[in-house]
Amino acid sequence: MSPPARALPVFWKTYVVVAVCAALVAYVFLVERKRPDTAEAPKEKVFTFDKPKVKALELAPVGSPLVRLAREDAGAWRMTAPLAVAADPGEAEAVVSGLESLEVQEVVTETPGKLGEYGLDPPKTTVTAMVDGQAQPLKLMLGEKTPDGAAVYAKVPARPRVFTVPAYTEATFSKKAFDFRDRDVLHVKRDDVQTLEVQGPEGTYALARSGSGEWGFTRPLKTRAGRWSVDGLLGTLEGLRMESVAAEDAKELKPFGLDKPARTVTLGLTGGGTKTLQVGSGAGAKSYHAREARSGLVAVVPGALIEDLAKGMGELRAKRLLDISTYEVDALTLESGGGRRAYARSTIRDKDGVDVYKWKRTEPDPKDIETNKVQDALFQVGAVEIAEFLDKPAPPATYGCDQPALKATLRTGPGKPESWFEVCRKDGAAYGRRSGDDAVFKLDAKKADELLGAFKSI
16 A cells, blocks of 8 residues: 655745745846846937027928027017017927937938828928027928827938937927917016906906005905905916917907907006006907007907906905914904903924924913914904905994904014904894905804804913
């Protein structure tokens, strides 16, 4: 009788894994590390030149007018053909950068037969760059895409060979005149705007920026504006770009609805200058005719700005009791029930060297205060939303504001003006007033009570 087969050890699978790993390590050490490095050789650049020395560009897309761009002494770009206008510097520099970084992907042939086979007779696009210090201009000819669509056939006149370049190159070089022109309508920076006036079907209103950078309405009444909503509108005006040109130099404005503009936006700038945007009739789906008042050019602009303006003054008002950043407040005074409490914030460094805030009551009796309670109360100020604006308010007693439940005065730094707000109660309703505002506003009663309770607890 044969002896019984011996059972495999319990851990036999582990032994097999260890053996395989050891074999792999040995292979890498003895074989792979001895293989010579085969790093891919750097690709050949199509052109070699210094970008700042490019003084002019020509782009000739087949079937479209030749585009000429010239770099001016100050570094700005100007289009000289097919018309003389300012050019978009970003688009011009993109062409220069595209030529400088362009690499040969693959040489297709050194002795081409008929260039038409590659879409190069004539080329679909020809790009020429004039470079200071180089006698001959640099010229790139682009043809059809390769069958797989991943590349474009290309050639330079100085050599017979045909090579390929990446397909995305076509988007950089195959642009038309409108793509290269400066399409900014107003040429204004939001930080330079000091006043803003809007006239339209929704009425007329005006705003001004204070010395501390805060925006407020000056007409039809003095009232606070929301810092982020005004900044958003200014950003839209700064970035307003034309979609197309309706007229380069309009002699008649009536066809565009600009003889009597539907809306007018006037910007007062640092230094005393102004820019005025006039918006006329519709120019298709969600587009409008517009122009800068001193320009004969009538542009077609997207409707997003007009949609914002149509929301009227209410869209730009400060819709919270007081817009504050809790970390900016360094002093606080509370008045209620005939009493007064004052608080000051200091900054201390903890054992780990980190700066932390610390609040202290300074009057009527000095006392350390739990900092989180103060910060939470300040945070709730911005959470109280205005339910209704009363722009022609009755006497203060009508709203209980002859004896407000709370008046809080906040300071946000040395040299900055103080801000204050009041919370008033009358017949179960809650009202508010604030600095820089002629209006009284109705508040959510529950939120107002929560705010009063938060400040009462500190």
